[in-house]
Amino acid sequence: MTDSTATAPAPAAAPALRVRRTNPTRSVIKHIVMIAVSLVMIYPLLWMIVSSLRPNDEIFRNPSLLPLSFDVSNYVDGWNALAQPFSHYLINSTLLVLGCVIGNLVACSLTAYAFARLRFWGRNIAFAIMLMTLMLPIHVVIVPQYIMFSQTGWVNTLVPLVLPKFLATDAFFVFLMVQFIRGIPRELDEAARIDGCGHFRIFFQVILPLMLPALATTTIFTFMWMWNDFFGSLIYLTTPENFTVPLALQSFLDSQGTSNWGAMFAMSILSLVPLFLVFLVGQRFLVKGFATTGIK
Amino acid sequence: MSAVGELASLAKRRSAGGPKEKHPDNRAGLAFMAPWLIGLLVITILPMIASFVLSFTDYSLIAPPEFTGLDNYKEMIGDTRLHKSLAVTFIYVLVGTPLQLIVALLLAVLLNQGMKGLSFYRSVFYLPSLLGGSVAISILWRQMFGAGGLVNQLLEAIGFTNLPGWVSNPDTALGTIILLHVWTFGSPMIIFLAGLRQIPQMYYEAAGVDGASKLHQFFHITIPLLTPIIFFNVVLQVINAFQSFTQAFVVSGGTGGPSDSTLFYTLYLYQKGFTQFDMGYASAMAWLLLAIVAIFTAINFFVSKFWVFYDD
Numbered sequence: 292m293t294d295s296t297a298t299a300p301a302p303a304a305a306p307a308l309r310v311r312r313t314n315p316t317r318s319v320i321k322h323i324v325m326i327a328v329s330l331v332m333i334y335p336l337l338w339m340i341v342s343s344l345r346p347n348d349e350i351f352r353n354p355s356l357l358p359l360s361f362d363v364s365n366y367v368d369g370w371n372a373l374a375q376p377f378s379h380y381l382i383n384s385t386l387l388v389l390g391c392v393i394g395n396l397v398a399c400s401l402t403a404y405a406f407a408r409l410r411f412w413g414r415n416i417a418f419a420i421m422l423m424t425l426m427l428p429i430h431v432v433i434v435p436q437y438i439m440f441s442q443t444g445w446v447n448t449l450v451p452l453v454l455p456k457f458l459a460t461d462a463f464f465v466f467l468m469v470q471f472i473r474g475i476p477r478e479l480d481e482a483a484r485i486d487g488c489g490h491f492r493i494f495f496q497v498i499l500p501l502m503l504p505a506l507a508t509t510t511i512f513t514f515m516w517m518w519n520d521f522f523g524s525l526i527y528l529t530t531p532e533n534f535t536v537p538l539a540l541q542s543f544l545d546s547q548g549t550s551n552w553g554a555m556f557a558m559s560i561l562s563l564v565p566l567f568l569v570f571l572v573g574q575r576f577l578v579k580g581f582a583t584t585g586i587k
Numbered sequence: 588m589s590a591v592g593e594l595a596s597l598a599k600r601r602s603a604g605g606p607k608e609k610h611p612d613n614r615a616g617l618a619f620m621a622p623w624l625i626g627l628l629v630i631t632i633l634p635m636i637a638s639f640v641l642s643f644t645d646y647s648l649i650a651p652p653e654f655t656g657l658d659n660y661k662e663m664i665g666d667t668r669l670h671k672s673l674a675v676t677f678i679y680v681l682v683g684t685p686l687q688l689i690v691a692l693l694l695a696v697l698l699n700q701g702m703k704g705l706s707f708y709r710s711v712f713y714l715p716s717l718l719g720g721s722v723a724i725s726i727l728w729r730q731m732f733g734a735g736g737l738v739n740q741l742l743e744a745i746g747f748t749n750l751p752g753w754v755s756n757p758d759t760a761l762g763t764i765i766l767l768h769v770w771t772f773g774s775p776m777i778i779f780l781a782g783l784r785q786i787p788q789m790y791y792e793a794a795g796v797d798g799a800s801k802l803h804q805f806f807h808i809t810i811p812l813l814t815p816i817i818f819f820n821v822v823l824q825v826i827n828a829f830q831s832f833t834q835a836f837v838v839s840g841g842t843g844g845p846s847d848s849t850l851f852y853t854l855y856l857y858q859k860g861f862t863q864f865d866m867g868y869a870s871a872m873a874w875l876l877l878a879i880v881a882i883f884t885a886i887n888f889f890v891s892k893f894w895v896f897y898d899d
Contacts, residue, residue: 431635437860518721
């Protein structure tokens with residue numbers, strides 16, 4: 292670092308009438324800081340990937356990324372380490388995520404349309420209540436919900452996790468879609484109404500096609516959150532054949548203790564791959580969704 | 588506008604008593620709102636009432652609930668594990684949230700200075716906050732901060748000896764989970780970045796002409812104009828932090844150990860409700876959590892009058 296400051300020209304000290312020009316020294320320092328932070332952030336992840344491809348005993352001996360090895364035995368091991376092959380849990384998680392995505396898309400968009408476009412009695416109060424549920428800890432409702440679902444016989448199925456999504460309980464997405472619909476020019480609705488469209492046709496044929504970015508953001512967030520869902524799954528899914536990926540990983544850790552890190556790393560990496568792919572594909576929607584509503 | 592801002596302005600509009608609204612869409616409204624209304628009733632309001640009622644009972648799922656008055660709440664006063672879990676959670680919220688937000692703000696400000704590779708850095712910083720809630724990362728954390736884990740290997744490589752297992756030491760276990768929280772600073776950072784973009788460039792130009800230093804500009808332009816976003820982040824991160832569960836559960840193997848040093852409030856609630864099936868006590872705990880979160884949010888809103896600056 293001292294090297295680069297020595298060779299770079301001294302910073303110009305003319306505050307007034309300064310032409311905005313990037314100062315090379317500061318730029319280099321900034322990049323060094325950024326790269327250092329990036330490395331600290333990413334190193335554990337990279338190391339986990341590299342270690343998952345190493346023999347088990349090396350995980351406790353080699354903190355560096357090199358030498359790379361490509362031993363896939365951890366993956367074979369981990370895949371078959373639990374009562375079911377790991378694919379079983381991947382399928383369960385996929386079903387859960389799929390159900391929740393569909394539920395959120397359908398229910399939240401209907402609700403959002405009503406909030407954004409319809410004038411009905413009690414709308415403002417309903418909207419305020421919706422915003423407040425956004426901040427409600429799930430713990431206040433989880434016990435009675437559990438009792439309710441155990442009486443309907445749905446405990447140990449995906450229903451308690453998926454059904455609420457079809458009832459627009461994820462207020463975050465309702466809010467996100469309301470914000471989005473408010474940005475769509477009302478003239479489009481008016482034109483459709485003059486052509487004789489009712490609200491359902493306006494919703495399906497005018498609004499819905501225009502809110503694809505909001506739907507994409509909802510899909511991505513729902514995917515990420517439900518793929519990682521732990522608290523709800525832990526409570527509702529009780530037998531191993533119904534476990535989702537997070538529960539499978541947790542029971543792996545429970546059963547093999549800390550003796551088989553390699554295989555555990557391998558399955559952990561595998562569980563992160565879908566998240567990573569969604570992140571790559573949907574990055575711009577994610578960033579936008581964040582910026583407009585700003586809730587994790 | 589953010590959810591928090593929206594709620595505030597809605598309250599204002601009601602008290603101002605605007606013109607009478609007409610409701611031409613009552614029937615369509617009911618049709619479109621039906622799923623949400625059913626959900627609000629069946630998934631939220633009725634369970635909330637039920638959990639409030641249950642909090643005054645002794646209920647273990649097997650026998651019908653037995654009314655015990657304030658017993659659960661009295662028991663809480665003498666429950667030392669509960670007190671411990673409150674302490675753990677408060678430390679986590681009061682240390683973890685500010686640390687995470689400060690890191691997020693600093694990096695957002697650095698990134699906002701029009702540097703090359705912005706989108707690359709933004710992705711790298713954001714990625715951990717996507718993965719941070721997963722069991723996989725908690726497993727990694729448990730290895731990294733274990734006795735022979737990655738962190739100790741690296742420290743040994745630069746000459747440290749006799750290193751403890753960070754997750755198995757009651758003095759440091761909570762710290763590792765706070766660190767995991769700070770590691771996921773990416774999501775508030777992105778909100779800060781969006782906020783920084785909104786600050787008009789002319790303020791900086793004017794200050795530059797007047798000879799204000801960069802540091803001066805940061806404290807007198809950037810920070811004041813960013814206070815609504817900071818406020819928004821504080822409110823939400825505090826609410827989220829109170830409900831953290833996965834990391835503590837996985838790192839401690841569901842026990843909250845060693846010696847309850849990572850016994851998060853929600854983890855204790857889970858143990859009470861879903862391993863000991865003491866549903867009445869768990870409900871009372873849930874209501875205490877709601878009260879705490881509500882009080883913290885109210886304090887945040889109240890204190891915001893003194894430091895949040897609205898430009899418009």
